[in-house]
Amino acid sequence: MEFFRYLGASTRASFTKLGRASYFLIEILSGLASVIVRPRLLLKQLHSVGVLSFLIIVISGLFVGMVLGLQGFYILSRFGAEETLGVMVAASLVRELGPVVAALLFAGRAGSALTAEIGLMKATEQLSGMEMMAIDPIKRIISPRFLAGFLSMPLLASLFSAVGIIGGQLVGSGLLGVDDGAYWSQMQATLDFKDDIINGIIKSVVFGFVTSWIALFEGYDAIPTAEGVSRATTRTVVNSAFSILGLDFILTALMFGEH
């Protein structure tokens, strides 16, 4: 009996939370117009969300690409197909690893920072204070951050893939002796702009949207205490990771299903 009561209560709690989150999203989206009028607010957030994530994305992308080069070479050389290493590295990065790993890193680097920032602003009554100054905190604080996350994500994912492909080339042709020309020409011949690159970008757009939404909502909805903010930050990373991986499966099934 106790178990069913608990089950019911937690189900209801998660649905009300989903409702609050949806309402919050509508408010964010309706606040976007005022961000476009004041690009300065956006630029500041693009810097803290996007530019400051640059380093972690580049370094991770390089190493993921290098590992792909190594692993790919070992497997492909068994079939004597080392020349297609470029295709393998590029396809896996552009289609999957680029958007997904970049989004996971983004959630850990920028998402958690957003949640902590908003949560602390709430805890120190800054949001409430703004409301009393007749300034809508959603328009002034939340929407610019949302737009910045949404815009940065595809750029960061593309950067991740690009650096990864260079990493694969460094290992493949630099270290393991795959022909340099074959690496690039096979890649160019096989990868399709619409099927591979555009689909990868669509994925990263979706991930950017969801991650920014989760991060900002968790911060805004956090219990305004030290413990509350710390738990909200954890939830941001965990929920973002789940959503990214789950959505990745759905999107992949929809995009690449016909082939």
Next chain:
Amino acid sequence: MDNVDSTENNLVSVHNLTFSRGEKKIFDDISLEFERGKITAIMGPSGTGKTTLLKLIGGQLFPERGNVMVNGRNVHHLKRAELYALRKRMGMLFQSGALLTDMTVYNNVAFPLREHTTLPESMIRSLVLMKLEAVGLRGARDLMPNELSGGMARRVALARAIALDPMMILYDEPFTGQDPISMGALVLLIKSLNATLGLTSIIVSHDVHETSAIADYIYVLADGKIVGQGTPQEITQSSSEWVQQFMNGAADGPVHFHYPAKEYMDDLLHSEKPLFPRSRLPDDRTAKRKRYS
């Protein structure tokens, strides 16, 4: 902006207000009046919902019953744009100051001006320096909020609250946690701002002496009711036990020192659980559940 425009004598009127949080009734059918140009204080023990009252007046919370009239308009029937227009004429001083931590003192005071007006930067500069001068912190304009002491932060917040020349200011515990010097400075400041700017001030506080020194009228709240009201003299001579306990700071009286509990001896001798339980923690399961819910 004319601060004495209405025929009514009271800027803020609260009628038959009821408000609950969960099961607990914070306010039970209370009515208060706040006269124009005066300093009215609301006092009471911690946890009597004094801050909640300010949030109700500011339209951040909605009452269950009753209404709040500010300048002749019902705050909770206003549309969002109208409410925001009204809030521009209200300043609120939060207990923590609520300064924006990513901006300098100067930019914090300039913030409402920049958001709500299209004044040129030179005009904003003059206004900001005037407001900072009024609170004695013109020299601190380039500091960040984390470099300020608590009292200074509150004074900057006060400068910000008067930036748009409001008709009233709501003070949330302005004296709490201040050393005697900054407390004295704040008392003086609130008094002189009220007189020079023609403001109406509402102070929520439990600092009896400071508040009685500057208030024109005092309400004492306890358990969701008004237990005493009057001028500071009337309040100190009040016959109510509640008011006497509060004003004199007696540990026990109508407000009990002990949180409601069963008989002490019963609790000690007839424990429901053995003193040395076999399981590590008696409430282990419920504790765990709480953590994850």
